[in-house]
Amino acid sequence: MAEKKRQRKLPEGGALTALMIVTWVTYFSLYLGRLNFSACMSDMIGNGGFSKAELGIVPAAFFCSYGFGQFLSGLLGDRLPPKYLVFAGVLCSALINLAFPFCQAVPLMAAAWFVNGLAQSLVWAPMARFIADLAPGPQCVRIILVLSTTSPAGTLCAYGVSAVAIQAGGWRASFFAAAALLLAVSLFWLSGSLRLERIAEARGSWEPLPQSGGGAPAQGSGGLLRMLLPSGMVVLLAGACLHGTLKDGLMTWIPTYLTESFAIAPSFSVALTTVMPIVNLLGVYLANRWNQRVFRNEAYTAAGFFACSLASLLLLVLLGGASLPLSVLLFAVVTSAMTAANTVFNSILPLHFRKSGAVSTATGFLNAATYVGSALASGLFGKTAELWGWGGTQMLWLALAAAGCLCALAGKRWAAWREDIYQT
Secondary structure, three states: OOOOOEEEOOOOOHHHHHHHHHHHHHHHHHHHOOOHHHHHHHHHHHHOOOOHHHHHHHHHHHHHHHHHHHHHHHHHHOOOOHHHHHHHHHHHHHHHHHHHHHOOOHHHHHHHHHHHHHHHOOOHHHHHHHHHHHOOHHHHHHHHHHHOOHHHHHHHHHHHHHHHHHHHHOOHHHHHHHHHHHHHHHHHHHHHHHHHHHHHHHHOOEEEOOOOEOOEOOHHHHHHHHOOOOOOHHHHHHHHHHHHHHHHHHHHHHHHHHHHHHOOOHHHHHHHHOHHHHHHHHHHHHHHHHHHHHHOOHHHHHHHHHHHHHHHHHHHHHHHHHOHHHHHHHHHHHHHHHHHHHHHHHHHHHHHHOOOOOHHHHHHHHHHHHHHHHHHHHHHHHHHHHHHHHHHHHHHHHHHHHHHHHHHHHHHHHHOOOOOOOOO
């Protein structure tokens, strides 16, 4: 029988704070090498001679490969050293961003962004496992939740940097800036993660971990597959897919929507979009609070945020066309609700697999479902906008939000499986 792996825990205080800083900075940086393309799309359409349908396949390629890569990285993260997987992903993303401005044709852009998706897929699930290995009890939950703020913060920074880059040197400048930052962060992660492991080892406190690797299948991986139907996880995976469709699909096309609907400059539409991530930070807070204090069930919590999105999108259809500020506000509410849903699906829910040693695997499954939806939305929204205009696209947004409310159907089944992760 294979020897059980053992887990080194970091001491309370400065070491856990360092773990939070290293992981936060690393994951935050990925958004600059991911959303920079979306932020530059309106400028590429207006000044580069590309069409919406053409450019729509580029983020679709990213989301497709990112979603597929999540399955693999989730499984690898429970079997291989997570620190090296994260390092490889960040470094490769830096190199792709460096090469992207030299891609002159859309197929080359799509191929490069496809590889970028595979590279960035190596980061989140192994990072979640890295945190679960080193952070004890409730501290693990707190760190994972703090990392949820990287999404709105990274989005804000990505759109802000791109807005400045478009004015200063065109869309290509944003990719060079992202490449430089990601390269520096890859080295920061490697040195920081190695130091954190040395601190944990020096402490000399060892606890048993479930078997995962060493030639044997991860205990939690098989359990995850066996529980998909009876636990309601199938419905939750569908919800993760739908939230990805709205969250990333909207953020991809909002600048173009604002530019075309209100006849404003592309740089101004990108600047307006940077307002949304500031509000989105509220979604991270509400996700944890509603789940812990109100619903006490991830399925019901997710359904509640889809309902908020549905109401806001309905107001956008009825009233948004007459006012630019109102449209920006309503989009901010929708993206905040989807940021909250993202926190539920990809940060809180996987921690229920901590004791079975399948945090990375569960994270990979849910993240994969999220980005399958993102891949579908990116090209679909562009095609819908060209065929039926933004009015037809708005109807599609409403249908997706309504479908997401069906996550509540998994509530009773999931309640029988979930743990009290806020206490243990």
